[in-house]
Amino acid sequence: MKSEWVHRQFIDIDTKDARLQKRAVAIAEACAKRPEQSLPGRLEDWAGLKGAYRFFSNPKITHQILQQPHYKETLEKARFSNKLVLFIQDGSELLFNSHRCTYGLGPTADSFGNGLMFHSCLVAEYHEPGETKILGLSYQEAWIRPDKKSVDDDSKESEIWLKTLIKAGPPEKNWVHVGDRASDIHEFFKGAIDSGWNFVVRARHDRQIQINEAMKRIFPWIRKQPAKCKFKLNLRAKGARFSGEYTVEVTWTKVKLFSPEKEGSEAVGDVTYIRTWCLEDPELEWLLITNLPVNNEADAIRIVNIYQQRWSIEEYHKVVKTGFRIENNQFKQASRILALFGMVGVMATQLLALKEHCHLAPNQEVEKEVPKRWITLIERILNVKLETVRDFWRCLARLGGFIGRKSDGEPGWQTIWKGYRRLQDMLMGADYL
Ligand SMILES: [Mn+2]
Numbered sequence: 120m121k122s123e124w125v126h127r128q129f130i131d132i133d134t135k136d137a138r139l140q141k142r143a144v145a146i147a148e149a150c151a152k153r154p155e156q157s158l159p160g161r162l163e164d165w166a167g168l169k170g171a172y173r174f175f176s177n178p179k180i181t182h183q184i185l186q187q188p189h190y191k192e193t194l195e196k197a198r199f200s201n202k203l204v205l206f207i208q209d210g211s212e213l214l215f216n217s218h219r220c221t222y223g224l225g226p227t228a229d230s231f232g233n234g235l236m237f238h239s240c241l242v243a244e245y246h247e248p249g250e251t252k253i254l255g256l257s258y259q260e261a262w263i264r265p266d267k268k269s270v271d272d273d274s275k276e277s278e279i280w281l282k283t284l285i286k287a288g289p290p291e292k293n294w295v296h297v298g299d300r301a302s303d304i305h306e307f308f309k310g311a312i313d314s315g316w317n318f319v320v321r322a323r324h325d326r327q328i329q330i331n332e333a334m335k336r337i338f339p340w341i342r343k344q345p346a347k348c349k350f351k352l353n354l355r356a357k358g359a360r361f362s363g364e365y366t367v368e369v370t371w372t373k374v375k376l377f378s379p380e381k382e383g384s385e386a387v388g389d390v391t392y393i394r395t396w397c398l399e400d401p402e403l404e405w406l407l408i409t410n411l412p413v414n415n416e417a418d419a420i421r422i423v424n425i426y427q428q429r430w431s432i433e434e435y436h437k438v439v440k441t442g443f444r445i446e447n448n449q450f451k452q453a454s455r456i457l458a459l460f461g462m463v464g465v466m467a468t469q470l471l472a473l474k475e476h477c478h479l480a481p482n483q484e485v486e487k488e489v490p491k492r493w494i495t496l497i498e499r500i501l502n503v504k505l506e507t508v509r510d511f512w513r514c515l516a517r518l519g520g521f522i523g524r525k526s527d528g529e530p531g532w533q534t535i536w537k538g539y540r541r542l543q544d545m546l547m548g549a550d551y552l
Pocket of ligand 1: 209210299301
């Protein structure tokens with residue numbers, strides 16, 4: 120991770136206190152060097168950073184304060200982009216079940232957990248025919264569920280989708296929200312359409328639609344429609360129920376969007392429902408709702424490919440969890456965990472971006488992307504010659520124990536982190552030579 124980048128993300132945090140700003144940068148730099156360690160591990164070599172605990176306990180240092188400069192930078196990149204820009208949202212949770220003595224955490228999805236909930240919006244440029252370039256986060260919120268869940272908490276957790284879009288400000292024409300079934304919320308669609316957002320959302324509710332004067336349920340109706348085209352969908356989510364290449368059928372229909380509950384209410388807008396399914400594996404089926412134009416086969420296929428990019432938010436949440444192992448941090452107070460999470464959440468975007476870059480431009484010259492010292496050291500240790508970004512990524516994984524037989528597939532995050540840490544240790548060692 121480039122140190123100018125780390126500096127830029129944290130030097131402007133809004134604390135009106137230059138000392139706190141400098142400390143934020145120093146801590147973030149230490150974390151970047153040993154990201155998979157718990158905080159004491161990250162800081163043990165940094166005698167000057169004993170104030171880290173004090174830093175994260177300072178009431179001025181919150182998750183939001185630490186992330187705001189990063190949001191600004193991400194949104195600026197999004198505004199300057201001439202590609203489609205995807206705002207991919209999803210929720211997740213962090214469990215601290217081994218932290219019996221952490222104060223102030225709350226239940227998670229299963230209601231038994233001891234942890235915190237969070238919701239992220241990852242912003243990525245869409246490159247045809249189905250790749251992304253990660254720009255960063257436009258917003259992230261982390262919160263603790265109260266012990267006794269009330270109706271209010273449910274509505275908070277459904278309002279977060281629209282709130283997150285509104286935080287990004289008025290959308291550019293090329294901005295698109297992407298969300299899974301949890302964002303099939305009538306109020307969300309209404310708000311998104313009112314504020315000019317495009318969206319691609321997986322449908323959860325079987326709404327009423329109007330076809331030739333008759334009201335019908337969309338799901339059974341669209342499932343009876345013949346395919347209008349087929350194409351090869353490449354699902355990249357490793358280890359998921361569906362991964363690899365599938366031949367899928369596609370059909371679509373334009374309808375007016377009504378509330379799923381209130382029959383006879385007014386339509387909120389015109390949308391297209393797209394159904395994509397796989398004949399060989401009937402469990403693979405997506406029903407998507409979009410307000411982007413769908414006028415031909417190419418448009419419909421593009422929408423499915425856009426939805427496919429949603430996996431990168433899952434990937435991002437994996438980096439946060441496994442890469443930084445935030446769940447093992449030693450803090451005893453939830454407020455401090457939330458603050459640390461603010462910093463970790465920003466840094467994880469860069470690691471994901473580096474990996475995506477290796478995927479997007481694997482043959483890019485390594486010297487353009489990676490510091491010269493790293494290259495020299497890896498070449499010496501592994502006795503290889505690094506030419507491309509991809510070579511670098513594979514060698515980093517090898518340092519982490521990746522063997523790289525054909526059957527091994529892509530290296531996982533934990534391996535990458537081990538390799539990254541070994542490289543950083545060796546670089547530190549090399550400083551003394
Ligand atoms: Mn989800």
